[in-house]
Amino acid sequence: xxxxxxxxxxxxxxxxxxxxxxxxxxxxxxxxxxxxxxxxxxxxxxxxxxxxxxxxxxxxxxxxxxxxxxxxxxxxxxxxxxxxxxxxxxxxxxxxxxxxxxxxxxxxxxxxxxxxxxxxxxxxxxxxxxxxxxxxxxxxxxxxxxxxxxxxxxxxxxxxxxxxxxxxxxxxxxxxxxxxxxxxxxxxxxxxxxxxxxxxxxxxxxxxxxxxxxxxxxxxx
Numbered sequence: 001x002x003x004x005x006x007x008x009x010x011x012x013x014x015x016x017x018x019x020x021x022x023x024x025x026x027x028x029x030x031x032x033x034x035x036x037x038x039x040x041x042x043x044x045x046x047x048x049x050x051x052x053x054x055x056x057x058x059x060x061x062x063x064x065x066x067x068x069x070x071x072x073x074x075x076x077x078x079x080x081x082x083x084x085x086x087x088x089x090x091x092x093x094x095x096x097x098x099x100x101x102x103x104x105x106x107x108x109x110x111x112x113x114x115x116x117x118x119x120x121x122x123x124x125x126x127x128x129x130x131x132x133x134x135x136x137x138x139x140x141x142x143x144x145x146x147x148x149x150x151x152x153x154x155x156x157x158x159x160x161x162x163x164x165x166x167x168x169x170x171x172x173x174x175x176x177x178x179x180x181x182x183x184x185x186x187x188x189x190x191x192x193x194x195x196x197x198x199x200x201x202x203x204x205x206x207x208x209x210x211x212x213x214x215x216x217x218x219x220x221x
Contacts, residue, residue, distance in 0.1 A: 011046035019124040029065040
C-alpha cells in the first residue's frame with residue numbers, strides 16, 4: 001500500500017508467495033494481484049513506482065520470478081518489463097454463460113493428474129488447490145466477475161438459491177448505456193474470468209501443450 005503526500009491511499013496491491021516448477025526443479029516466486037489506484041490518483045506513476053519497489057525488494061530476498069495477474073490490457077505492465085503469457089486457469093466466457101444453464105453433477109471419485117511435463121515452467125499447485133477448485137462452487141457465498149454483453153462489468157457477491165444465483169452486492173452497472181438501437185437491458189452474466197499472467201525477468205511459463213486431466217467439470221443442461 002502507498003500513501004500520497006496528504007496521507008490518502010495512492011496505490012495498493014496484493015503480494016503472496018508461490019512456487020514454480022521448471023527444468024531445474026522448484027524455485028520460489030511471487031504473485032502480484034489486485035493492483036489498484038484510485039481514479040483521483042492515476043497518472044502520477046504511483047503503481048509503477050510501487051511495483052518496482054516490490055520487485056526490487058523481493059529480488060534481494062531470493063525471489064527470482066514474478067507472475068502478475070492483470071485485469072487490464074497488458075501494455076501497461078509490459079512497459080515495466082513484464083512479459084505476457086497465456087493463462088490456463090479455468091474460465092467461462094460471459095456470453096456462453098448467459099446462453100446456457102450450468103449445474104455441477106455428482107461423479108464418482110477419479111484420479112485428477114496434471115502432467116507437469118506438458119509445461120517448461122508453471123505454478124506448482126498443491127493437490128488441495130485442485131480440490132478447492134472443484135468444491136468452491138458449492139460454497140454459500142461466491143465472488144464473481146460479472147460482465148454484461150455490452151462490456152460493462154464489476155465484482156459481485158452471490159449466494160446459491162434453488163433457481164440460480166442471488167446477487168447480494170453488485171458493483172457492475174444496472175442501467176445499460178443506450179446503444180445505437182436502444183436494445184433492451186441485458187442482465188449480468190456471471191463468469192470466473194481468467195486474467196493474463198505477466199512476469200518480469202527469467203523465463204516465462206511457456207506451455208508446450210495443455211495438460212490432460214480427468215477432473216469433473218460443470219456440464220450444461
